[in-house]
Amino acid sequence: MRLGLAVTPGIMAFGLVVGATAARHGLSFVQSMVMNFLVCSGIAQLVALEIWPAVLTWGVIVTIALLTAVIGARLFLMSVAMRQWFGQIPAWQAYAGLFFLTDATWLIAMRYRADGGGDVAVYFGAAATIMAGWLAATGIGFFAGGLIVDPARYGFDLVMPAFFAAMLVPLWAGARRAWGWIIGGIVAVAVERLVPGWWFIVAGSITGAVAGGYLDEPAE
Amino acid sequence: MNSELGTFGTWMAIAAMAAVTYAIRAGGFWLMGYVPLTRRVRSILNALPGSVVVAVILPLAVRGGTAATAAVLTSLAVMAWRRNDLLAVVCGMGAAALVRAL
Numbered sequence: 001m002r003l004g005l006a007v008t009p010g011i012m013a014f015g016l017v018v019g020a021t022a023a024r025h026g027l028s029f030v031q032s033m034v035m036n037f038l039v040c041s042g043i044a045q046l047v048a049l050e051i052w053p054a055v056l057t058w059g060v061i062v063t064i065a066l067l068t069a070v071i072g073a074r075l076f077l078m079s080v081a082m083r084q085w086f087g088q089i090p091a092w093q094a095y096a097g098l099f100f101l102t103d104a105t106w107l108i109a110m111r112y113r114a115d116g117g118g119d120v121a122v123y124f125g126a127a128a129t130i131m132a133g134w135l136a137a138t139g140i141g142f143f144a145g146g147l148i149v150d151p152a153r154y155g156f157d158l159v160m161p162a163f164f165a166a167m168l169v170p171l172w173a174g175a176r177r178a179w180g181w182i183i184g185g186i187v188a189v190a191v192e193r194l195v196p197g198w199w200f201i202v203a204g205s206i207t208g209a210v211a212g213g214y215l216d217e218p219a220e
Numbered sequence: 221m222n223s224e225l226g227t228f229g230t231w232m233a234i235a236a237m238a239a240v241t242y243a244i245r246a247g248g249f250w251l252m253g254y255v256p257l258t259r260r261v262r263s264i265l266n267a268l269p270g271s272v273v274v275a276v277i278l279p280l281a282v283r284g285g286t287a288a289t290a291a292v293l294t295s296l297a298v299m300a301w302r303r304n305d306l307l308a309v310v311c312g313m314g315a316a317a318l319v320r321a322l
Contacts, residue, residue, distance in 0.1 A: 031230055038238035048237060056229035065236040072244040074272065079248025081268045086249060094249065101245045110269040111305075158284070158291040162312030164277045165292040166299040171270045184271040185278040192279035204275025205268065212267025213260060 011104060011130060012137035013159065014042050019141025021045075025052045029142055036138040040102060040131065043198075044071040074201040078106040085113050089120055100127035103160060107167045114170050179215050184208015291316040 015036075022032035022045070039045055048064045078101060086094040097120065108126045172178075188204025195203075255261060281292045295312030299305065 027230065028227075031227075031234060035234045035237065038234065039241050041241055044237065044241065048233075052233075056233060061229065061233045061236050064233050065240045068237045068240045069244060072241050074276070075241070076244045076248040077268065077272055079245055080252050081265060081272070082249050083252035084262075084265055087253070095246055098246045098249055099242060107273070114269075158288055158313060158316045159309060161277050161280045161284070161288060162291045162295040162309045162316075163305070164273050165295040165312065166305045166308035168270065168273050168277075168296060169299040169303070171273065173266075173270070177267060177270065180267045181270050181274040185274040188275035188279050189282055192283065200279050201272065201275050204279070205272040208271025208275060209264050209268040212271060213264030216263040216267065 008129060008133040009159070011042075011159075012133050015134050015137025016141035016144070018042050018045050018049075019138035020144070021049045022138070023142045025049050026054070029139075032142050033135065033139060036135055037131070039068070040100075040134065041068070041072060041075070042134075044068045047071055071198055074103075074198065074205070075101060075106075077202065077205050078103075081110065082106070085109065085118070088118075093120060097123055097127070100124070100131060102127075102130065104130050104163065107163065111167055111170045114173075176215060177212055180208045180210075180212020183211040287316040287319040290319045 018036070019032065022035070027035070027049075035045060044067070047067055051060075051064065051067070053060055079098060082094075082098065082101070086097060089097075105123070105127045109123050112122055184204045184207050187207040188200045191203040192200035252265075257265075277292050281289045284291075291312040294315035295308045298311045299308040302308070
């Protein structure tokens with residue numbers, strides 16, 4: 001619970017925006033809430049809603065699904081990284097837990113692991129806290145859409161980058177590891193310049209991990 | 221909603237998004253079940269979390285200008301100093317708001 005609290009205000013601010021956007025694009029309240037629970041990926045939902053047309057055809061549905069996959073590609077890498085921990089717990093718990101995998105829950109899980117924790121209940125607790133905050137905020141946002149002030153003014157749009165940055169500290173494992181991060185970071189910045197969309201996360205993460213993995217001295 | 225597929229279409233789109241997202245969330249974990257965990261693979265997996273974090277924040281800090289850079293650096297510094305993530309995020313947001321207000 002406690003581990004999920006730091007990001008909850010940011011998620012709620014983001015949720016207000018997503019809820020308001022869903023209302024503006026003509027989704028019913030039930031539809032919006034089902035989407036918030038099942039998809040639970042704020043950026044993917046915002047982008048999908050941006051292209052959500054008045055007339056839905058199968059072609060549009062396929063496009064929305066593809067976009068969701070592209071935006072969610074980083075979750076695939078996060079899922080890969082969960083193997084080290086979730087590979088040791090019963091499969092049904094692992095696959096249930098992965099349903100709640102978001103940027104925030106993943107960061108919390110990685111940090112908790114880095115500190116030596118291994119209690120799955122902690123993961124589910126953090127996931128539940130975040131999901132509750134998310135659903136509450138998107139629900140409020142759906143009805144209060146018109147009242148929202150510019151979230152950028154108070155820095156709410158930068159909550160996730162700030163949280164990611166903070167999480168780098170417990171993940172620090174010595175200067176040798178940092179070389180992989182630096183290489184991955186340079187690749188990410190370069191790809192961000194050259195390729196539209198969110199591919200820079202995928203490119204930078206993979207290069208960084210492989211570089212870090214090969215620079216790492218074998219433990220024994 | 222006056223769409224060709226009606227309410228059904230909306231539900232289909234939501235279902236498609238949900239299915240795709242879950243497939244991605246579970247897919248990486250599932251795939252790694254078929255990759256033998258050699259020492260090298262384990263090293264790469266150990267390096268992955270930090271690499272994802274850096275690959276997310278560095279381009280965002282560059283693209284987001286002074287406010288984003290201030291948020292990221294402040295958050296990093298406060299976290300390294302106090303080891304408190306809530307405080308780090310709040311200070312990061314505060315730094316961004318301050319930069320924008322000036």
